[in-house]
């Protein structure tokens with residue numbers, strides 16, 4: 001596999017590739033990739049993903065900020081906030097407006113620049129235990145720590161939680177959300193597996209990590225973002241009451257046998273079936289002379305395109321709203337990325353919706369565009385051809 005976000009020039013022969021191989025640990029049930037490319041090769045000043053590219057996600061993160069505040073112990077009158085992996089400041093903006101002390105950190109300087117422009121206090125850096133000590137030299141411990149779609153990116157998971165534990169105030173809350181293992185198994189959304197996602201978490205696996213740091217899960221809630229995520233609320237042992245949502249969802253995981261290898265082995269079989277379904281469909285459309293394009297050059301699309309062996313013969317181009325991606329080619333498969341406006345001018349016969357997790361937002365947007373006439377191919381929870 002190439003790096004999922006390496007949208008660049010057309011020099012496939014020189015592209016860095018690595019083996020994307022997955023494991024499930026039979027001690028702690030943590031689903032993980034074996035080899036992660038170096039963090040700096042993925043998260044740097046060229047990182048092409050901006051949270052603000054989805055209005056829905058911006059709304060979602062504003063809601064997450066409010067949710068965190070609502071859960072804080074009523075004894076806390078004044079509080080401060082840390083966001084690990086703050087991207088363009090979409091979540092922290094809420095605290096900027098209310099003049100609440102906060103800090104955002106993110107390893108990619110281009111996204112931090114946007115956060116600074118929104119008035120956030122933010123700095124460039126890879127979060128680690130070591131980094132947490134540097135933060136403590138300048139700031140107090142934090143009452144609220146957020147991380148969204150970040151923890152699963154960090155391969156030294158124990159070092160990460162040790163850093164969080166250093167920075168969490170005694171009665172503080174750490175709220176994070178990540179793509180959820182159970183959703184991936186249920187929807188066969190194997191496109192969640194790529195270099196940046198070292199782990200896919202479940203309650204079972206997260207509990208095992210937390211107990212090493214005297215932290216505990218006090219609440220969980222399923223989210224529709226990223227095709228199915230889980231929001232975890234973490235506190236120090238004994239500081240907050242444990243909500244029944246934790247016990248209930250853990251039981252659902254056990255009922256799905258997620259503490260045995262069976263559902264993961266079954267998942268591998270379903271992925272192969274899904275791959276055949278998609279390639280058969282595209283070959284059939286090609287033989288009928290249909291023009292097939294993609295919508296949204298997501299990181300997830302890199303896994304699908306490379307796993308299924310889909311190149312620019314089968315998919316002629318992919319429209320994406322991110323200016324930084326337009327004019328580049330998909331990693332490993334060389335499909336040109338164009339703007340959404342160009343895609344609308346082309347009026348493809350078929351459009352693969354690679355951002356299937358943003359279906360509602362995109363379907364509403366394209367209701368009144370020429371793309372309404374196209375047939376749309378959805379990738380999860382089933383491969384389906386529909387009109388929007």
Ligand code: TMP
Nearest residue numbers: 053054296297298299320321322355358
């Ligand atoms: P994600 O699935 O990793 O969040 O990536 C979203 C990508 O989809 C990003 O490149 C922007 C693109 N996109 C569009 O082009 N149009 C849209 O309406 C939305 C929501 C996303």
